[in-house]
Amino acid sequence: MAAGTPRVFVSHLSGVPVFDPNGDQVGRVRDLVAMLRIGGRPPRLLGIVVEVVSRRRIFLPMTRVTGIESGQVITTGVVNMRRFEQRPTERLVLGEFLDRRVSLVETGEEVTILDVAIQQLPARRDWEIDKYFVRKGRGGALRRKGETLTVEWSAVSGFSLEEHGQGAESLVATFEKLRPTDVANALHHLSPKRRAEVAAALDDDRLADVLEELPEDDQVEIIGKLQEDRAADVLEAMDPDDAADLLSELPEEDKERLLTLMRPDDAADVRRLMSYEERTAGGLMTTEPIILRPDATVADALARVRRSDLSPALAAQVYVCRSPDETPTGKYLGTVHFQRLLRDPPFTLVSSIVDSDLVALTPDTPLSVVTSYLAAYNLVSVPVVDESGSLLGAVTVDDVLDHLLPDDWRETDFHGREGVLRGR
Structure with a gap:
């Protein structure tokens, strides 16, 4: 320590x-x-x-x-x-x-x-x-x-687990050393029975991270074997866009039942994402980018960027909007990139350093245009706004890659490294 x-x-x-x-x-x-x-x-x-x-x-x-x-x-x-x-x-x-x-x-x-x-x-x-x-x-x-x-x-x-233990407790403890994508890879190779036992033993946040990295069939299988209240908790812990993708794979009756059990605000975000076509900016975006009001300072922005639960792509920039500062926001004013935050004094207002030159995308922008936009401007995330100029969310490069890779890419053993557990 x-x-x-x-x-x-x-x-x-x-x-x-x-x-x-x-x-x-x-x-x-x-x-x-x-x-x-x-x-x-x-x-x-x-x-x-x-x-x-x-x-x-x-x-x-x-x-x-x-x-x-x-x-x-x-x-x-x-x-x-x-x-x-x-x-x-x-x-x-x-x-x-x-x-x-x-x-x-x-x-x-x-x-x-x-x-x-x-x-x-x-x-x-x-x-x-x-x-x-x-x-x-x-x-x-x-x-x-x-x-x-x-x-x-x-x-x-008296407070340790033996390496040779066979229960889910020991296996979950071993998984703790791995990144979510590696846990997902190991979980995919377990038997359905063992997969359900391990999923039940993982805490909500950890299981949510792992589900986001699993193939759709495994996601549906696992969420279907959880108790409904627990399934709703895990969906709330997932990124809204990933939760929307998973729910879209469920039968209509199961989907509505789980949405009803979720917190109203979380369910509203997911329902909104499910209303867009899958291969569009609206279908790809997350509704939880970092949003600041114009009177926020660089210090405020860096404190938000520092959050450990943010992905690197979302932490690379903040979006400046008029109140309300939750999606859909008030008028979108522009973006401040992380490097610019590091160059200015902590007391600087973000409204004075905002980049308003890049045009935001609309939710119906097709995947091919989103991809070209990110590549042309060397971005890892791009804002999505509605017809009134309110920020709806942001598309990150990792979500774009998910849709550009082959459908079965998660099932391919791409890791090529030792130490990833295999089920027997």
Whole structure:
């Protein structure tokens, strides 16, 4: 861990309030969710169990936590209000780690875990279990006797997975080392039964990333075997254009049922994308580019570009629009490219450096024209506007490549590298 990254003991988080960016309280922390890993790696923190006003417990992914400090947790905003259900690969930190008897690796002595420290990885939103606060000797946390000490996670045995384990838990832990496209390649070669087991064990965000890289037949098969509420959660976590492509492959009845279960805003984006022809700018675009108002600064833009969940193509530029700043926006004013953001002082208004020379595309622009446009101007993303000049979305070069390559390109073993798992 790099010096300066925050370390938090989980006992201090129990019951603390969770706030959205506007300062409104979402609920209170009731537990934390971790996943064990193989190869001597520390358990990864997946998210927080939050109890909302209605006493319902929901899951808040760590990727949507922007701060843990001063007795409070701050989120990025929208949270999924569906009830939290623990999965086989998940461990509750407060409920299952505390008071557990484990052994010290060096001496074999039994100790009781009294508290667990978590720490954020440098330059990422990922969190890991960092240290354990333990008591030597027999007896639980209430026993006064016995030396207490704080040890590294690696100094304790009892929280690791064996390499030879055959359950989905071990396989999912192994997949964690791979990029989504490599996990998809491995998943494609598993049997349908095993593929469904692994998909069920992956968390929503990870499964969404993997589904985006799978052939359409595999996508339909997996989404069809998930419980409907879970399927809707995964579709919400996918990029809207990929979710629209997947839903388009489903029977009309199944498609409408899943859209109804999705959050209204997410469903509206997907429905809008499904209204366009597939091989047009409207059918290719994502509805979630980086959008800023004219009075935003370069510092604001760089903070948005820095988000770890953005693809490089979307992070390469920001689009300046009048309010509202969600698609469809107010009037589209132009684009500011990432390199220009690096050249200007942080206090500079984006409206003063906007590039308004490039003409935006309309949603009915055919794929061939989109491809030529990106190539002619050396772009990785291009804006799409409606007849009134409002920004509808952006087409990225990776989505264009998906439609230029042969239909079965995802099923071809193009990796040519060792270490990609194969099912048996």
